[in-house]
Structures are given as structure tokens and as C-alpha cells.
Amino acid sequence: MSGKDLFLGLNYVNVKFVNEAETVTELKGERKVLSVRKAVLIAAAIALLAVTITACAYAIRRIRMNLVQYHVPAQTESVVIGNEQSEEALPVNVLTDCYPQSIPEGYHILCGDLSTYNSRNILYVNEKGNSITFYISTTSIEEMALRPPVEETTVEFAAGEGILKTNKGAQALCWGNEEEAYYANLYTDDITVDLAAMADSVGYGTSIPISFWYHKGEPWDPWYPQELPAGYTISEVAPVASGYQSLTFTNGDHYIRYGISTQEDLAPTEISDQGYWEESFVNGAPARMKRNRTTQRTLFWENKEEGFYAFLETMDESVDLVAVAESVGSGEIMEVSESYLGPDFTIELEQEPTAFIEWQSVYPQKIPVGYELEYVGDPAYGQQSIEWKNQEGDLISYTLYFRLGRYGREFEGSGEPEVVSINGHTGYKTGNSLLWTDEELGFAYDLRVTGDVDLITLAQSVAPGPELPVTNSDFTLKALEQLGDYRITALPDNMIEDGLSGSPLEDEDDWYSYVRRWYYDQTNNDQVYFTYETYVTDCSTEEEVLRLCVSGMTEPEFVTIHGCPGITSQDGDRAYVAWINGDVSKGVSFQLFSEQYTVEELLKMANSIQKR
Amino acid sequence: MEDVKIIDLYFARNEDAICQTDAAYGRKLFCLAERILHNEQDSEESVSDTYMKTWETIPPHRPTYFYAYLAKLCRFFALGKLDWKNAAKRKAEVVSLTDEMEQCIPDQRKEAEAEGKEIGRAMNAFLESISQESHVIFMRRYWFCDTIAEIAERYGISESKVKMRLLRTRKQLAEFLSKEGIAV
Numbered sequence: 165m166s167g168k169d170l171f172l173g174l175n176y177v178n179v180k181f182v183n184e185a186e187t188v189t190e191l192k193g194e195r196k197v198l199s200v201r202k203a204v205l206i207a208a209a210i211a212l213l214a215v216t217i218t219a220c221a222y223a224i225r226r227i228r229m230n231l232v233q234y235h236v237p238a239q240t241e242s243v244v245i246g247n248e249q250s251e252e253a254l255p256v257n258v259l260t261d262c263y264p265q266s267i268p269e270g271y272h273i274l275c276g277d278l279s280t281y282n283s284r285n286i287l288y289v290n291e292k293g294n295s296i297t298f299y300i301s302t303t304s305i306e307e308m309a310l311r312p313p314v315e316e317t318t319v320e321f322a323a324g325e326g327i328l329k330t331n332k333g334a335q336a337l338c339w340g341n342e343e344e345a346y347y348a349n350l351y352t353d354d355i356t357v358d359l360a361a362m363a364d365s366v367g368y369g370t371s372i373p374i375s376f377w378y379h380k381g382e383p384w385d386p387w388y389p390q391e392l393p394a395g396y397t398i399s400e401v402a403p404v405a406s407g408y409q410s411l412t413f414t415n416g417d418h419y420i421r422y423g424i425s426t427q428e429d430l431a432p433t434e435i436s437d438q439g440y441w442e443e444s445f446v447n448g449a450p451a452r453m454k455r456n457r458t459t460q461r462t463l464f465w466e467n468k469e470e471g472f473y474a475f476l477e478t479m480d481e482s483v484d485l486v487a488v489a490e491s492v493g494s495g496e497i498m499e500v501s502e503s504y505l506g507p508d509f510t511i512e513l514e515q516e517p518t519a520f521i522e523w524q525s526v527y528p529q530k531i532p533v534g535y536e537l538e539y540v541g542d543p544a545y546g547q548q549s550i551e552w553k554n555q556e557g558d559l560i561s562y563t564l565y566f567r568l569g570r571y572g573r574e575f576e577g578s579g580e581p582e583v584v585s586i587n588g589h590t591g592y593k594t595g596n597s598l599l600w601t602d603e604e605l606g607f608a609y610d611l612r613v614t615g616d617v618d619l620i621t622l623a624q625s626v627a628p629g630p631e632l633p634v635t636n637s638d639f640t641l642k643a644l645e646q647l648g649d650y651r652i653t654a655l656p657d658n659m660i661e662d663g664l665s666g667s668p669l670e671d672e673d674d675w676y677s678y679v680r681r682w683y684y685d686q687t688n689n690d691q692v693y694f695t696y697e698t699y700v701t702d703c704s705t706e707e708e709v710l711r712l713c714v715s716g717m718t719e720p721e722f723v724t725i726h727g728c729p730g731i732t733s734q735d736g737d738r739a740y741v742a743w744i745n746g747d748v749s750k751g752v753s754f755q756l757f758s759e760q761y762t763v764e765e766l767l768k769m770a771n772s773i774q775k776r
Numbered sequence: 777m778e779d780v781k782i783i784d785l786y787f788a789r790n791e792d793a794i795c796q797t798d799a800a801y802g803r804k805l806f807c808l809a810e811r812i813l814h815n816e817q818d819s820e821e822s823v824s825d826t827y828m829k830t831w832e833t834i835p836p837h838r839p840t841y842f843y844a845y846l847a848k849l850c851r852f853f854a855l856g857k858l859d860w861k862n863a864a865k866r867k868a869e870v871v872s873l874t875d876e877m878e879q880c881i882p883d884q885r886k887e888a889e890a891e892g893k894e895i896g897r898a899m900n901a902f903l904e905s906i907s908q909e910s911h912v913i914f915m916r917r918y919w920f921c922d923t924i925a926e927i928a929e930r931y932g933i934s935e936s937k938v939k940m941r942l943l944r945t946r947k948q949l950a951e952f953l954s955k956e957g958i959a960v
Contacts, residue, residue: 167878176896183841185915309905574936
């Protein structure tokens with residue numbers, strides 16, 4: 165089975181899932197087992213570096229920047245207070261020290277590894293071939309999926325309560341522990357195991373390494389190929405899971421995949437055995453080579469002496485799989501690839517939602533010698549980008565974030581940043597990029613360079629300056645000329661236009677142009693978006709065209725606005741008003757949207773719109 | 777026209793059923809096929825094939841979710857027309873999607889041959905057992921081939937949340953396929 169098979173197989177899923185994905189417009193969110201407060205978890209000993217300043221200063225901040233650390237530190241936690249970073253020894257580490265202190269009779273610990281930077285798993289097995297997996301995370305619940313029909317009950321134990329799912333041959337229990345700041349689950353294919361009792365025993369004990377594998381009762385380093393064909397290097401190391409690990413090697417064009425298990429024979433079963441088999445030998449022991457219709461070959465063998473099963477697979481015809489297999493031996497432990505572990509660090513930006521923050525012409529004032537202004541973007545969509553370039557092609561890219569919206573911004577996976585101070589403000593420097601905020605102005609600044617430029621000095625020069633001419637300002641002007649300069653004339657008190665962007669028809673064949681205007685209430689940041697744009701459709705009725713304007717909205721009503729066919733829709737907080745000036749095949753649609761104003765209020769604004 | 781009325785037209789063997797289907801869903805179906813094929817002509821053919829198959833199958837079928845029924849047919853025809861060898865050259869999203877899906881397959885299962893219907897059954901069981909948020913985002917990405925940005929926009933969540941949710945769901949699926957999934 166390949167990714168393509170899985171992708172094609174999705175065509176056979178129940179049509180109700182297709183329907184749900186098409187019709188659901190608001191996500192209900194993950195069901196939580198317990199009301200474990202996110203704040204508590206975020207403060208979990210190993211998971212977070214929080215930027216903290218005094219409560220007094222917090223009250224006036226209009227923008228917040230948090231550095232979330234997912235990468236598990238060895239045994240220390242970094243705490244940033246103001247601009248000073250200190251390191252403190254941690255008494256415990258949830259991922260390495262917190263696990264079941266009592267396991268069912270007949271079971272022993274087999275292996276464990278990271279699942280992501282903030283979660284890990286431990287596998288217990290018995291002689292009958294049953295297993296129990298313990299999963300613990302400092303940030304999220306991972307509910308175990310069981311094959312339906314599934315029975316679900318709430319179980320209580322001393323440490324709290326959890327949800328127990330059972331089906332014919334498996335059971336899974338998940339719970340959260342607010343006091344110790346973790347989420348956990350237990351899964352087993354042994355229906356005789358009392359998972360609640362095992363969950364009850366979860367607590368702190370002797371530290372267990374993040375990655376470990378026990379074999380024949382002793383810690384064991386998994387074996388892997390020690391000699392690779394010329395040009396091949398390791399490209400991916402998967403975490404150890406269920407007594408199994410896989411590695412991938414590549415030469416850029418082809419791959420060699422290697423898998424090793426101490427638990428089960430990795431060769432396919434007879435039912436799926438549709439390849440062409442050849443007998444082979446690895447170090448004198450019998451092995452089997454499978455070929456399929458392509459150039460793919462897979463070699464399966466068992467090392468009885470060391471006690472493991474393994475396979476090697478490639479489509480590279482020049483690779484001698486037997487030779488690679490015969491080189492398999494003990495080597496240095498390899499770190500799990502980052503691609504399996506999710507982002508290591510994330511910088512989160514969020515603004516006070518009710519604070520109106522107006523764009524200002526603020527940018528670096530001391531541009532290094534040799535750099536010329538290359539591009540100035542519209543201060544639209546809550547941000548403005550400016551670029552400078554030198555003759556060598558090196559770039560200085562600067563973005564001012566003045567309005568982050570409800571969901572803020574996240575910058576993830578760029579490694580551990582260096583904490584710096586920019587004119588008294590905390591900043592995070594990662595390689596050639598720097599992110600910092602001004603809490604009083606409510607701005608965030610992102611500065612990136614490709615050449616040899618002193619980022620800190622450049623950042624310290626960011627200050628108000630003369631307004632720079634927007635590079636594509638003629639785009640908006642042309643769009644206004646083509647579509648007309650329409651404005652809301654009856655704006656609510658305190659509301660101002662604070663954003664304008666447009667794009668004209670570029671040539672005779674082009675059919676799409678637009679003008680967008682943003683309006684904000686300066687006292688509470690309430691917002692109204694006004695867009696007018698061209699449309700071309702093959703609809704047969706005006707209602708169909710109007711429905712396209714408020715796509716996905718429930719129970720729209722059809723109205724007349726400015727003598728034109730219009731539509732309104734109130735979907736929870738979201739209010740839409742739209743009308744079209746044209747026919748069913750082409751024209752201009754006008755749309756107003758707000759999450760703070762109602763349809764009735766938007767209708768008043770719509771009726772006040774006039775062309776200048 | 778309401779779905780129920782369009783389906784009634786199919787039952788009445790009224791050819792206007794196809795026109796009404798096209799008016800209601802033609803654009804969406806074309807977009808779905810175009811996402812997979814990156815080719816206008818093939819996409820149009822996929823939509824036409826969809827209408828033909830719908831005409832042949834209704835009656836006897838009376839689909840509860842009409843658009844989902846059409847989309848399923850359209851996806852099937854589009855994937856049938858996809859030139860997998862040249863998909864990468866056309867920068868078709870399906871290439872990266874199949875790469876992402878590859879991560880869901882436990883290595884023990886990679887050698888196993890599995891029929892589409894068997895995979896579908898396993899996927900049903902999996903989707904049934906995860907949260908709505910997870911399966912809706914998963915379907916938008918791997919069934920409708922939406923981009924991360926489109927999913928974030930659709931549900932008003934950040935792109936990194938979408939990516940994280942997909943990463944977790946893929947891990948869950950890998951575990952599911954490893955422990956509970958396809959019988960080989």
C-alpha cells in the first residue's frame with residue numbers, strides 16, 4: 165500500500181464525511197476529557213518559555229509575543245524575565261519521569277520514544293503478544309481511534325476521570341491531569357487489562373530516557389546498515405514505536421528503506437503476497453527477495469542470533485540489497501528526524517482585540533550603504549512590507565504588522581531563537597531574521613536579510629519616517645477608475661476608513677478586478693469590510709449569482725439594494741449584505757461584511773454608499 | 777433549484793435534471809476536478825462523466841447528500857484521468873498530498889496490497905473515531921485537495937493550527953492502520 169493507494173482509497177469513504185467536510189463551516193473543536201486549563205499546560209515545566217513582564221505593564225500592552233518551546237530540553241528550563249534570560253534546574257520532566265508506576269501482571273516495558281517534541285510513548289508487552297501503549301503529552305489530547313462499534317464510558321480513578329473506549333478487541337483510556345499538567349492515554353489490545361488501575365498509578369518515578377529499546381531484558385541499540393552504496397546518506401529516522409523502527413537513506417534520486425522489529429516478522433502475509441519471490445541469503449541465513457512489476461525489490465530476513473526481523477527496499481537497480489543487509493550491525497543511536505516531531509519553536513503574536521491600532525509610516529531609517537528601495541507594499545490586510553536590494557542581489561525585507569486580526573500570527577519551526585533587546589523591547593533573532601514588538605504602539609516588526617547586515621543595528625533604527633510611495637499604487641488607482649470610487653457615506657460614529665486596496669483589469673482578456681475598503685471603529689476596533697469586484701458567471705438566475713457572493717451562508721434573504729437585486733445573511737455574529745450591478749453573466753458585485761454589526765446595520769451603510 | 781427537486785427530475789427522466797445539476801454544482805465540480813488534474817479540458821470531461829454517471833445511477837439511487845454524491849463521482853473520474861507520471865511536472869497538488877499520505881502508512885503495511893474498498897472501509901472506521909474538527913480538516917485536505925491556506929480561511933483558524941491538526945491526524949491514522957486498520 166502506498167500514499168497513492170490511500171489517496172485513491174479515500175474515494176470509498178462514506179459520503180456523509182464528504183458532505184460534512186463540504187457543509188460544516190464552523191469547527192466545534194476537540195472534545196476535552198477534563199477542563200484542564202490551557203494556561204496550566206502551557207506553563208508546564210518543559211514546554212514553555214513565556215515572555216513575562218509585570219502585571220502593571222501587561223495592562224497597557226496592545227500586542228503580545230510568546231515564544232512556545234516544543235523542543236524538549238534535557239533537564240533545564242529557560243525563563244525570560246524582561247530581557248534577562250536565566251536557566252533553572254528542573255526538579256522533574258513530565259515526559260521522562262511521569263509514567264505508570266504499576267503495570268499489569270505479565271507485562272514488561274519494551275520501548276519508548278518521542279511522538280512529537282512535547283509528547284512521548286512507552287510500549288509494554290507480554291509473552292502472549294499483547295501490548296499496552298502509554299502516551300503522554302504536555303499540550304494536547306491524542307484520542308485513540310478504535311474500529312467501530314465503540315462503546316464509550318466515563319471512568320473515575322484517584323487522579324481524576326477519563327473516557328474509556330472499548331470495542332471487540334481493544335480498549336483505550338484518555339484523561340488529563342490538571343495538577344501535573346499533562347494529557348495521557350493508554351491503549352491495549354488486551355481486553356482483560358484494567359486500564360483505569362494503570363492510569364491511576366501514573367506518577368513520578370526514576371527518569372526513563374526519551375528514546376529506549378529493551379531487548380532480551382537489556383537496553384538495546386537498534387541495528388542498522390553500517391555500509392551504504394556510494395552516494396547514499398541517511399535522510400530520515402522514524403521514532404521507535406511498537407518495537408519497530410524505520411530508516412530511510414537516499415542518494416537524491418532513489419531511496420533505500422530499512423525497517424527492523426524485535427516483535428514481528430515484517431514480511432507480508434500470504435493473502436497480500438502478490439509479488440515474485442526469490443530465495444536469498446544474508447550472512448548465510450535464508451532470506452527472501454520480493455520483486456513487483458516495477459523495479460522495486462524488497463529483501464526480508466531474520467537475524468536469529470540477535471533476535472530481530474528486518475527488511476530493505478529500493479527501486480534503485482544498482483543497489484546490492486544483500487550486501488547492505490549483511491552490513492547491518494550495532495551503531496550510534498540516531499536522533500529522530502524533525503519531520504516526525506512537528507515544530508520545535510513557535511513565536512505567537514496576538515493583539516488586544518478591542519484596541520484599534522492605526523498604521524503609521526514606521527520603518528528602518530539606517531539602511532546600509534549600497535541598498536536601494538526595491539518595493540513598498542500597500543499598508544493593507546494589517547501589514548506593510550518594504551524591501552531594499554543591493555547590486556549583489558542581497559535583500560533586506562521588512563514587514564510591519566499593525567493589525568493581526570482575531571487569530572494573530574504564528575512563526576514556527578525555525579529553531580531556538582536568540583533573545584535580544586531592541587530599543588528596550590524583547591526580540592527573537594533566528595539566523596538572519598528578527599521579530600520584535602512594540603507593546604505600546606501595538607506593532608510587531610519582522611526583519612529578514614540575505615546579506616551580511618547587522619540586524620540589531622538595523623532594527624534599532626526602526627522609527628517613524630516620511631511616507632514611502634507604494635510601488636503598485638497605480639493598481640488601486642486604476643481599479644478605482646475602472647470600477648468607480650464607491651464609499652460608505654453614513655458610517656457609524658467613530659468609524660473611519662483605514663485601508664484601501666485594489667487591482668484593475670490588466671488586459672482585454674482579464675475579467676477580475678476589485679476594490680477593497682476596511683473601516684474601523686477607533687474606540688473599540690469594530691470592523692466593516694467593503695468589497696466590490698467584477699464577476700463573470702454561467703449562472704442562469706440572479707439568485708444563483710447572489711448566492712455566490714455569500715457562499716456557504718445559511719438561510720439568505722433576497723432584497724433590493726440601490727434598485728439592484730441583493731442578498732443578506734446573518735450567520736451567528738457574521739453579517740453579510742451583497743448586491744449585484746449587472747446581469748447573470750457579468751457585472752460588479754458589492755459586498756459588506758462585519759462580525760460586530762448586524763445585517764440591519766449593514767443595510768443602512770449599504771444604502772448610503774455613493775460613487776464619487 | 778433544491779436538491780430534492782433536481783433528484784425528482786432524474787427520477788422523472790427529465791433531461792433538465794442535468795442542466796439543473798450543472799447550474800447548481802457545475803462550477804464546484806469543475807474546481808474539484810481542476811485541482812486534481814490541472815487541466816481544463818480533462819476537468820470538463822470529468823464533470824461531464826459525472827453527469828452521465830449520475831443520470832445512469834439515479835434512479836435507482838436517491839442520494840441523501842446530493843453534492844457529496846456528485847463530488848465523489850467527479851473525484852473518481854478526475855483521478856482516473858490523472859497522468860500520475862506527469863502530475864509532478866504540472867505541480868499538481870495530488871503529488872504532495874500522496875507524499876503526505878505516505879506518512880500515514882505504517883511500514884509493516886507498505887508491502888501489503890490493499891483494495892480501494894478495503895482502504896475505504898478502514899478510513900470510514902478511522903474517520904468515525906476522531907473528532908469532527910480532525911476529520912473535517914482531513915477531508916478538506918485529502919479529499920477536496922484544499923490548500924492549507926484555504927482550509928485556514930474556510931474555518932477561520934491559523935495555518936499552523938491546520939498543519940498541526942493534519943500532522944496529528946496523520947499520526948493517528950498511522951497508528952490506527954498499524955493496530956486496527958486494514959486486514960492483510
